[in-house]
Amino acid sequence: MEGEPVTTLKVLICGTGFAGRGHAEAFRAAGAEVVGIVGRTDAVVAQVAEEMGIPFAGTDWEAALETCRADIVSIATPGGAHYAPIRQALERGCHVFCDKPMTAEGDTAVDLCRRAEAAGVKTAYAASFRYTPSVLHAQRLVAEGAIGAPTEVECISHFNLERGIPFGWSHRREDGGGRLNNNFTHTLSIACAVVGETILTVTGQVRDDLGRAPKVAGVHNFATRRAFIPEDLDDPALEWGESNVEWSYTVLAQLQSPLAERPVSVLFKHGGLVPRFHEDHIVFYGTEGALYLEGHYGSGQLHHYRDGRWQALPLPADISDSLPDVTGETEQCWHHLARIFVQDIQGHTVDPYPTFHEGSLYQQIIDIIRTSGSGTDVTALG
Structure with missing residues (x-):
């Protein structure tokens, strides 16, 4: 809590592309330690880990959760690949930082939100502009x-x-x-x-x-x-x-x-x-x-x-x-949210920020918009 020694939080990154690299830099700037990164391809994840000085690299997410024992997982893959790794991280009591969209549909986003609430962990949803x-x-x-x-x-x-x-x-x-x-x-x-x-x-x-x-x-x-x-x-x-x-x-x-x-x-x-x-x-x-x-x-x-x-x-x-000292508005916004998230987990008082509540709500709204039809037919009106 306030005034107590600050513990360095350990972060595991899911994703090796633009967002994965950006999330890793954001958490480092926030004072956390990036202990591992997971991707789909052995050669790619090994290269990214070497370039960024991340000690653990792998393609098996569950194995990475077991090996790294991270406090925070950062989900930086396309939205369709979010559900399973987030659910697995929640089962281990990890705090979760997730890029948008939260998932590919509203019902899976709601399920993850409820699981996070039941697990008593903190979540951040990076609709961060x-x-x-x-x-x-x-x-x-x-x-x-x-x-x-x-x-x-x-x-x-x-x-x-x-x-x-x-x-x-x-x-x-x-x-x-x-x-x-x-x-x-x-x-x-x-x-x-x-x-x-x-x-x-x-x-x-x-x-x-x-x-x-x-x-x-x-x-x-x-x-x-x-x-x-x-x-x-x-x-x-x-x-x-x-x-x-x-x-x-x-x-x-x-x-x-x-x-x-x-x-x-x-x-x-x-x-x-x-x-x-x-x-x-x-x-x-x-x-x-x-x-x-x-x-x-x-x-x-x-x-x-x-x-x-x-x-x-x-x-x-x-x-x-x-403002975070980093080039690029996307990266700057990730840094801002990661800083708030880390501070909140460490027990500092922070302003409200988007969580899985907003992420699941937005996903349900997107489902509604996609299925709301094309309007009221007025062709028969005189």
């Missing part, structure tokens, strides 16, 4: 009344992803793919962090406007997948995989805010394959003003509207000074 500097700034400003009572939130993004990105987990619903799992999880977390965590209603539409993607060998790290796009997508020798998940979505939600008497309306609009013309953005509107955050996760410049004009606001020094 709520920790970008401008979002932290917006959270403070809204709490201070800078926009009055929140009324509306708008999250708009267009990624223009290459259609030739090699076929993989991101194209398959059962593997945790889709833009709801890998974009909406972050923007929903951001909206909740700023205006209120209670989600009242949700409805939406999704669209798979990709159809298929080329099958290419050798892709391992999600961050470098673009390097494997075939030069000739019309090559008759190419093999193709079929997408079965959404690449665009439109979601309407209502959040309950402690700062407003009425529900806050939220629009989430994302086009994974379409180009942007204006800047992607997140806007928080209120009865007395608005906050406009540049960028699809609100990580750019923050602008405040009040008394008839917009003004760019500098980042407060204390927020700037608290």
